[in-house]
Amino acid sequence: MKGLKIRKATIKDLDVLNHIQTALLDDERGKYTMALPSEKKIDTMRGSRAKELLQSKDAVVMLAELDGQFVGGVYGEIQPVEDDVGWAKYTKKGYIGWGFVEPAYRKQGVAYELVQEVLRWFKLRNIKLMAVSIMHNNKAVQGLMKKFGFKEYIVDFRAVMNP
Numbered sequence: 001m002k003g004l005k006i007r008k009a010t011i012k013d014l015d016v017l018n019h020i021q022t023a024l025l026d027d028e029r030g031k032y033t034m035a036l037p038s039e040k041k042i043d044t045m046r047g048s049r050a051k052e053l054l055q056s057k058d059a060v061v062m063l064a065e066l067d068g069q070f071v072g073g074v075y076g077e078i079q080p081v082e083d084d085v086g087w088a089k090y091t092k093k094g095y096i097g098w099g100f101v102e103p104a105y106r107k108q109g110v111a112y113e114l115v116q117e118v119l120r121w122f123k124l125r126n127i128k129l130m131a132v133s134i135m136h137n138n139k140a141v142q143g144l145m146k147k148f149g150f151k152e153y154i155v156d157f158r159a160v161m162n163p
């Protein structure tokens with residue numbers, strides 16, 4: 001998109017993270033019938049966790065702006081690979097935690113550019129394995145990640161019982 005600027009968020013962007021948190025919650029409410037995952041999933045943006053994230057050397061939030069106005073953001077974090085049986089080829093993974101683009105700017109390549117920057121950031125840190133968890137019905141993110149060569153790996157089944 002013409003004029004789009006991508007930059008790394010800093011501690012001065014706490015308000016932007018709050019905005020993303022609210023917008024993501026609004027977006028997800030009603031979409032996932034089994035349980036709203038958001039409260040936990042996006043606690044990375046809340047209060048002290050948001051500060052921690054913005055100051056961590058292992059995490060990054062990339063922001064997209066047009067004329068200085070927030071348009072979208074994507075979060076990535078270097079995480080250890082769980083390896084109970086000692087088979088894992090890699091000890092660390094680049095995990096993409098959440099992404100959001102303002103509705104008016106969707107389908108114009110903003111998220112693509114943001115993810116590309118997060119992947120570059122991982123590459124500079126020599127991370128080879130990338131991971132993302134996507135809700136089964138979120139076709140937008142599935143399509144987005146497939147463009148980068150991501151493929152389905154674990155299929156996570158759930159059931160709510162004994163209510």
Ligand SMILES: CC(C)(COP(=O)(O)OP(=O)(O)OC[C@H]1O[C@@H](n2cnc3c(N)ncnc32)[C@H](O)[C@@H]1OP(=O)(O)O)[C@@H](O)C(=O)NCCC(=O)NCCS
Pocket residue numbers: 024027097098099100101102105106107108109110111112113138139140141142143144145147
């Ligand atoms: C998911 C989201 C971040 C995508 O942002 P975006 O800027 O519109 O995505 P892009 O324009 O960069 O799209 C890149 C690719 O993703 C896929 N894609 C994006 N939106 C799509 C949609 N609505 N349906 C199907 N595929 C889609 C396409 O493959 C697209 O490539 P193409 O345009 O060449 O077909 C945006 O829709 C969003 O903020 N959704 C609500 C929040 C959300 O679900 N976040 C993820 C979970 S935390």
